[in-house]
Amino acid sequence: MSVGAPKIPVRVAEVVEVNALIKRFRFVRRDGGPMPVFSGGAHVVVDMDDHGTRRMNPYSLMSDPADTSGYEISVRRDDAGRGGSLFLHRHVTPGMDLVISSPVNLFPLDARARKHLMIAGGIGITPFLSQIAALSRLGGRFELHYSARTRDLAAYADDLTARHGDKVRLYLDDQGQAIDLNRLLQGQPLGTHLYVCGPKGMIGWVCRTAESLGWPKSAVHSEEFLAPPVGLPFQVQLATSGKTITVGPAQSLLEAIEAAGVDAPYLCRGGACGECETDVLGCDGQIAHNDHWLTDEQKVGNTKIMPCVSRFQGKTLILDR
Amino acid sequence: MGLEFNDETFRGDYTFRNSAKAIARFPFPFAEDSYMYSVNMEPHLPGRPGSVFEHMFDVDEHYVAEMRDRAQVLAEDPLRCQSLPHMTLAGWDLLELIMESKARDYPQWFSLTKDGNRWHWINRPLQIEQSFTFLDETTLPYGPMEYITRQTQGDFTLQDQRDDNLWIEAGMVTTQADWSLDFDIGMSFHEWHAPVPLAHEMRVFDRALKFLLNLQLGAPVRRFNWTMTVDPLLDTSPENYPKWGPSKTTMTPETIGHRQHLRVELQTLHRLPRSNAIVFPIRCYLIKFEELVTVPKWARRLHRVVRDIPDELATYKGFIRNKPLMLDYLSKYDDGAPTSPGIWPE
Amino acid sequence: MTTSFPPAMRSRPVYGVLTARPGTGHLIVADGEGADAVTDMIAAATDAAAMLARSHIIYVPGPTGTDRAETLRALGAAQFHRSPSFAACLPRLQKVLADAQMGMQIYVAGTEGVIGQVQQQAMLAGLPWQAVQTEHRGSTVRRVQCVHCKGITEAVRTDPFPCSHCGLNLFVRDHYSRRIAAFQGVNIDAEDPGQVPPPVERFA
Incomplete structure (x- = not known):
């Protein structure tokens, strides 16, 4: 009974080294047509032919959902992973053809929210970028708390701060800065929804803290893509x-x-x-x-x-x- | 123009009728000689030319009259169209989907031109011309969902997706099979379907929900549902039940062929892009028994379906009272000959 | 004792048992015998004193006359209010919800009408309805909306019953709307006007 959406044949239009770990890829349709509009938080599965091995990895879309001229993803290099991110980092260059899936959203904003409170860790920033673009257009209230190891590794932080000012707070590990979660979660108006995307440990910490402070489960949302683990054959x-x-x-x-x-x-x-x-x-x-x-x-x-x-x-x- | 729009009514003198062409393209819902619930969804792809599947949103000879009837229902009861505040974006998604589909599929009747977010819409059959700004509600006379569904046949519900469930939180419902949008709005998928007998035990809704939660953008699906209606009344709402309920008691062997209608719903489901909501268009097609029996295969098959249906289902679908009358009428058209598989006439 | 209901269709609400949960504040609403669910919860709470110091209790006497206001007042919550009817405490409830922050726990116990209406107000204030803890105690009278005229009849005891607004004879379905906080009433003699079965007391 499974009904598949059409796949999208794309060409790599741009590859940008964002920092030492992250590269950004821009995809446009090979036939020059528009990409489908999507909803903030959606991801696509990128289909790669890695020298005979087929790799299909999910990546959050980070571009403005209303921009139908192309899609952008950011990929963090995982040297210990199975190779998908390494393939993208080492072998995918502008002009190359790839196939991506239609967008799917497993991390949507709750449309009822009076306020969206977002907590990002590292590369977990990507779904929030498309969500913030959509919210800004529709006038939705949001606040982003973004933590990264160093300023250099805080991808897109400068751009976010420049555009959204006080709505964005940055926390850098190497400067000893940390999110004061207890305080943050105790001062939010009724109807606030909490979103977290980042490393497993951070997701667990945020969800546990929210629960201990009386936040209902249905107001707490998280997304963690599991990379398929390696193991014995x-x-x-x-x-x-x-x-x-x-x-x-x-x-x-x-x-x-x-x-x-x-x-x-x-x-x-x-x-x-x-x-x-x-x-x-x-x-x-x-x-x-x-x-x-x-x-x-x-x-x-x-x-x-x-x-x-x-x-x-x-x-x-x-x-x- | 290729198609005349009927001047007909779905109330009062009930002048609704199907032309020979409309009978030939009627979406007969039974692919075999018996009926039981199933999830039975298939891709909603452009289908057989001339059929109701040819286009994303079928426009037929009843279009103008159905829209006139909808306007009357809404004038009498504005609560038939409601949208909870957070569903406006989904309404815009729907407006875009319908306008783009109709302008593409029926360029002789509909046109959509865009200059960025400044859109211009022309609906020739209804003589509507509208300039507006996409995503700005203040530039339309109604909310986006109401605006476009006043111009589109069939009922519509919009479902928000969250907490691994679908929540019916907006809709335009004036041609319904006896359920109340005003009452059901805000319900989860299972709550909304709660009154349906047998299907829950069969886990029909569990499976349907699981399927729909992963419904993909650009991959709509469809299925049929059906019931029976006395007189070609589109608005069989619970709100108006005291008005239409008595009609079931006045049917006779002489009038059944003309008054009894098979009511078929072509239900489609589409993922919407900006809101991640799902739209559920429920398009109602009516056919008189006397029209239906002009297709011998359908007459034979409908007789067998009505004869063998469990009483619980006949009760839920509201025709248990007239079932004997229907069987007397339909049995005259069933010689026992085998029928071919599938829904199309032989 | 918590009320147990026979199995019914999937839209019919299911109630739990109130349990003290961690929270930055506690809004507790009860009517009639619902007061017992509140005292049971407080009795079982690990730190009742701390909880009560952050609690606001609103109590309404029940539809059958039960009034346990003094028992609840004696708990010594930070705020206690006895209201003569649910309608009378609605503005107060709405103000409390408008000022509330995430982390506040909402508990409601008693009859279905009050449980449903508190849940409705919490939803209107932006809280997911699942966040409201509920427990049914006492009378099973129902709040029923006439699907025809949209009027709501409170404390319905019999099935069928005459709509208190339009007068149509309605049978009471188990189909329940959280948004309206009412069961659905549908005209019973639409197909055969005048043929109304004798009313049976289904809800007491």
Whole structure:
């Protein structure tokens, strides 16, 4: 029942080194037409052919959602990762052709909010850039608290401060500055919504603090894309297609299924959206459920797996694919 | 122009009728000889030329009369169109989707020209011409959703997406199968569908919701729903139930062919770009039994569907009272011959 | 005891049991027997004194005459207000919500009419409705909106009942609107005018 949106063939129009870790990429349509308008917080999946290995990584769109002339993403180089960000940093240059997905939003602003309170850590700034552009146009109230290791690594901070002045507060680790979260969360009017995007530890800290101060869950929003973790290789039987595949150490189960020519649904490829949920028909071993989607009950039961981020260790794993 | 618009009514003297061409393109909803709920969604792609699937928003011979009827319903009860304050952006998304689709698909009737955010819209069948500024509500006579849905056949609801759910928080509802927008606005997906029997136990709504939460931009889907209506009344609202309820009691074997209508909803679902909301257009098509039985396959099949439907469903759809009368009428057109699969006439 | 209701359609509200939660302030609204849910919650709270020092309690006597205002007043909350009716305390409630900040906990206990209307006011003030803790106690009379004339009849006991605004005979559905804070009433004799079954006392 999965209905895929059309993919967008793009050309790399610009690559900018933002700082020592981050590069910005601008994509325009190869046919010169307009990109779809999107909503602040949306991401696209970038489809890359890394010397024969297909990589599909999700990145938040950071450009103004109303700018249909092109899309921009910012990519932080992850030297220990599986290679997607390294490929973008090392091999993707202006003029190159790529394919991206239609925008999908798993981190939307709550339209009812009286005020949007945003907390960003490092590269987690990117979804807020498109959200702030949209809010500025519509006159929405927001406040951004942005923390980074150093001023050099605080991508786009100068631009944000220049445009939005007091609405943006910057906190630099190397200057010993830290967000006074307790104070911040205790002075917000009823109807404020809290958003956090950044490293796992920061998301946990913000969500826990908000809960301890009596913030309702439905007013706290976070986004964390999980990079598929690396691990030991493992074998999987695909019952419907009658194939047995081996998942490599730096490959995700979803990628291995795709590489075997078996069609599998997906959207975010980061364990968040639920689209790739697959029935487990047999499991003799341990599934490492790395997703944010399945309930704890489902994880314990080992009847479902999210092949985009989860792995397996043991004798046999049989999937309904 | 290729299509004349009927001068007809959906109330009072009920002069509504389908031309032979309209009967031939009627969206008969049953692909087989029986009916049960299912999620049954398929991509809403441009379909068979001349069919109701040919374009994103079908405009047919009833367009002008249906819009006249909508204006009357709204004059009597303005609460049929409501939008909670945070849904205005979704209304603009919808206005853009409809204007662009209609101007592209029916250039003889509709035109949209843009100079940045300054837009100019022409609707020739309704004799409307409007200059306005996109995303500025003060430049339109109504809110964006109301403005464009006063010019578009079918009901519309706008769903906000949050907390892993869809919340019905705006709508234009004047051609509904007995549900109240005013009452239901603000509800979650399951709450809104709460009165539907059997389907919850079948987990139909769980599966539909899961599917819709991941509905993608540029990939709309569609499905059918259906019910029965006595007389070609578009506005079968709970609000007006005391006015139309009694009509069910006055149908006779002599009048059923003319008065009993199969009411089909072509429901589509589209992700909207700026708001991330979902729009749910519910387009109603009516056909008289005497019109429907001119297509032998449909007559046979409808007889079998009505005969075999569970009483709970017939009650929910509001035709249990007249089911025997319907079966007497339809059985005359069912010789027991097999029917071909699919919805199209043989 | 918390009221237990028979299974009903998915739009029918489900109520919980009030539990003291961490918060920067506590707004507690109750009517009738709802007072018992409040005293139970306070009794179970780990630091009742600290909680009460930041609590504002609004109490309305119940639809069947129950008045436990003095019990609640004796708890010694920072603010206590007894209101003769829900309508009378509405301006006060709205002011408290307008001044409130995120972190304030809202608790409401008693009849469905009061629970629904407090939730409605919290939503209008911008708080997600899920943030309001609820517990049903006491009378099960219903607040019902006539789908035809839109008038709301309070404290409905029988099914069917005559709409207090337009007079139509309405049957009471379990279909519930959080926005309106009422159940839906639909004309029972629309198809056969005059044929109204005898009213049954379903809500007491």
